[in-house]
Structures are given as structure tokens and as C-alpha cells.
Amino acid sequence: MDDRRAIALFLDMMAAERGAAANTIAAYGRDLAQASEALSGRLGAADARGLERLVHEWRDLAATSLARKxxxxxxxFAFLVSEGLRADNPAGDLGSPAKGRPLPKTLSREEVDRMFAVVEEEAASGTPAGLRLKALIELLYGSGLRATELVSLPRAAIKPGTPYAVLKGKGDxxxxVPVSTRAGEAVAAWAATLGPGEKYLFPSGGTxxxxxxxxxxxxxxAAAAGIAPARVSPHVLRHAFATHLxxxxxxxxxxxxMLGHADIATTQIYTHVQSAHLVDLVNRAHPLADRRQDD
Structure with missing residues (x-):
């Protein structure tokens, strides 16, 4: 089967069976068409060596673009195997060039604590601004929301006493997502200041x-907590949520x-957490952890 037909079948499967968004399908189509062109229309028939040549050709792309492609x-290739169009999968161990993907910016627990100390001080004043600040930061760090998801939350998205919220993220x-007791209480305190006709949890100027x-x-x-503002953003707090979990x-x-990642590879960027912590976790949790040697 030629590449164009195989790619079309793959995209049909992504739309019908996986429910992929139109933008995602379009991106896959472009990436696979470029891969086919780079291999002279022989992508579907490529072996491991051919795919390595493809990686080499893409070596100068941005890390995020390379990872997506x-x-x-x-x-x-997983689709080709599942449909019986290939007996082997040479893409199973397909890796990226050594430069790899940059690690996400994050914050230490101590830095997050300093930010929350400021939040608590502001919220203790009882002003709407202080209550809004606490609701915003509790949801950013406590639930790992994206900035767009947070600011566009419907007023009814977070219900009192419900430990989770159902959100529409990328691709609808x-x-x-989890909603802690702290976050739920902060949201309730802020929501009590809103008028009855407000559509959004964080309204502004009619939207x-x-x-x-x-x-x-x-x-x-961040500045009030003594942290360089350039180091902090809503997305950095989302990174901190993932890293600390x-x-x-x-x-x-x-x-x-919880993060809404379509590909587990995206989530794996957070495995840069301290190796010492992971070793300690194995030593404490493994079934053989408390077995003692007699000699």
C-alpha cells in the first residue's frame, strides 16, 4: 500500500476511534507527509535504518516539533502493525537526538510555600482581590490547570463538596481534575462575592x-514572595504541581x-524529579525493602 493511502487510513482511524481533534489530525497529516517525502514515498516500507535517517534529517528542528513528529x-507504525499492513514495527525504539527536550521550569516546595504565605496574608484581609487571588493560586498549583482553562472556568464548574471538576481542555x-478541600473552600469564599448573574468564576468586563x-x-x-518574576508564570505553577506530585x-x-496530555511522552518530562527521592521510595516501598541479610 502506498504512503498516501496508508496515511489517509491512519488519520481516519485517529478521527473515528480516538476522537482526535481536527488540529491534531492536521498536524499528524503534515508530519507524516513530510516524513514520506523525506524517504522518497517509502515511509510505510521503511526499516529501522531508514527511520534513523529521518531523525537525522529532522535534527535541527525545535525539540517540541521533533517530539511531535x-x-x-x-x-x-503501530497502526500499520495493528491493521496487519506490516508484520514488524521498526519505530518502536525510535529515539530523539541526544540534545533532547528541555526540562520544564519549576519551583521548589519552599518557594511555593513563600508564595502561599503571601496569598494567605492577602486572603486574610477578606477583600475580593485577596479572595480571588487565593482561589486562582489554589487552582493553579492544587489542580494543575492551564492558564486558559483557569480564566475561562464557568461559575458552576467547581461544586461545593465535590473533590473534582470536569473541564474542557485542548481539542475540547x-x-x-482534582479539587482539594483547600481549593474548594477558597473558590466558595470567592464565589460568594460574585453577583447572581455572573457566567464565569473569574469575570471581567462582561466576559x-x-x-x-x-x-x-x-x-x-512572585515578586511579593521574593522570587524573580521572570521565573514564575501560571504554567510554571502547573509544572510545580506535576513535579511535586x-x-x-x-x-x-x-x-x-490530570494534566490532559494526549501522549504519555509529554508527561514523562516531569520525571526529572530528584533521583535520590526515587531511590528512597523504592527502598521503602519495594516488597524486599525490609528483608535483612544474615551475612
């Missing part, structure tokens, strides 16, 4: 708070679901 190729895909305003609030908070022993698949 390689993910498309891996999924394409729904996912369930919802802008991403720009959220970034300004977070950077002002992994440090606490969270399961990578559960974290993938």
Missing part, C-alpha cells in the same frame, strides 16, 4: 479574566490524565 511516526476534550491579567497577578505575587510518589498515568 516522532510521536506521529511511532503511532503511524473533557478531563477530570472572563484574560490570560494577560492572570500572568500579571502571578508575577506580582511525582516527588510524592504519584503514578505517571494518573498524572497524564
Amino acid at each position: 516522532l510521536s506521529a511516526v511511532r503511532r503511524f 476534550k473533557e478531563r477530570m 472572563h479574566m484574560s490570560r494577560v491579567r492572570l500572568f500579571q497577578i502571578v508575577k506580582h505575587l 511525582l516527588e510524592g510518589g504519584a503514578d505517571l498515568r494518573a498524572l497524564q490524565s
Whole structure:
């Protein structure tokens, strides 16, 4: 089967069976078409050496672009095998060049504590601004929301006493995120200040708070906590949420679901947590951890 036909079948499967968003399907189509062109129309018939040549050809791309393209190729070959169009999968061990993907910026627990000390002081004043700040930061760090997801939250998205919220994220895909007791209480206190006709949890000028305003609030908070504002953003707090959960022993698949990542490879960037912590976790949790040697 020629590449164009195989790629079309793969994209049909992604749309019908996986429910992939139109933008995702378009990106896969472009990436696979470029891969096919690079291999002279022989992508579907390529062996491991051919795919390594493909990686070499893409070596100067940005890390995020390279990761996306390689993910498309891996999924394409998995599809070919599942449909019986190939007996082997040479893309199974397809890796990236050594330069790899940059690690996400994050914050230490001590830095997060300093930010929350400022938040608590502001919220203790009982002003709407202080209550809003606490609700925003509790949801950013406590639930790992994206900036756009947070500012556009419907007023009814977080229900009192419910330990989770169902959100629409990238590609209009729904996912369930945790809402801690602290976050729930902060949201309830803030929501009590809103008028009865407000549609959004964080309204502004007839619509919802802008991403720009959220970034300004977070950077002002960082400065007040003695942290360089350039190091902090809503996305950095999302990174901190993920990193600190992994440090606490969270399961990578559960974290993938909470963050709304379509590909587990995206979530794996957070496995840069301290190796010493992971070794300690194995030493404490492994079934053989407390077995003592007699000699």
C-alpha cells in the first residue's frame, strides 16, 4: 500500500476511534507527509535504518516539533502493525537526538510555600482581590490547570463538596481534575462575592479574566514572595504541581490524565524529579525493602 493511502487510513482511524481533534489530525497529516517525502514515498516500507535517517534529517528542528513528529511516526507504525499492513514495527525504539527536550521550569516546595504565605496574608484581609487571588493560586498549583482553562472556568464548574471538576481542555476534550478541600473552600469564599448573574468564576468586563491579567497577578505575587518574576508564570505553577506530585510518589498515568496530555511522552518530562527521592521510595516501598541479610 502506498504512503498516501496508508496515511489517509491512519488519520481516519485517529478521527473515528480516538476522537482526535481536527488540529491534531492536521498536524499528524503534515508530519507524516513530510516524513514520506523525506524517504522518497517509502515511509510505510521503511526499516529501522531508514527511520534513523529521518531523525537525522529532522535534527535541527525545535525539540517540541521533533517530539511531535516522532510521536506521529511511532503511532503511524503501530497502526500499520495493528491493521496487519506490516508484520514488524521498526519505530518502536525510535529515539530523539541526544540534545533532547528541555526540562520544564519549576519551583521548589519552599518557594511555593513563600508564595502561599503571601496569598494567605492577602486572603486574610477578606477583600475580593485577596479572595480571588487565593482561589486562582489554589487552582493553579492544587489542580494543575492551564492558564486558559483557569480564566475561562464557568461559575458552576467547581461544586461545593465535590473533590473534582470536569473541564474542557485542548481539542475540547473533557478531563477530570482534582479539587482539594483547600481549593474548594477558597473558590466558595470567592464565589460568594460574585453577583447572581455572573457566567464565569473569574469575570471581567462582561466576559472572563484574560490570560494577560492572570500572568500579571502571578508575577506580582512572585515578586511579593521574593522570587524573580521572570521565573514564575501560571504554567510554571502547573509544572510545580506535576513535579511535586511525582516527588510524592504519584503514578505517571494518573498524572497524564490530570494534566490532559494526549501522549504519555509529554508527561514523562516531569520525571526529572530528584533521583535520590526515587531511590528512597523504592527502598521503602519495594516488597524486599525490609528483608535483612544474615551475612
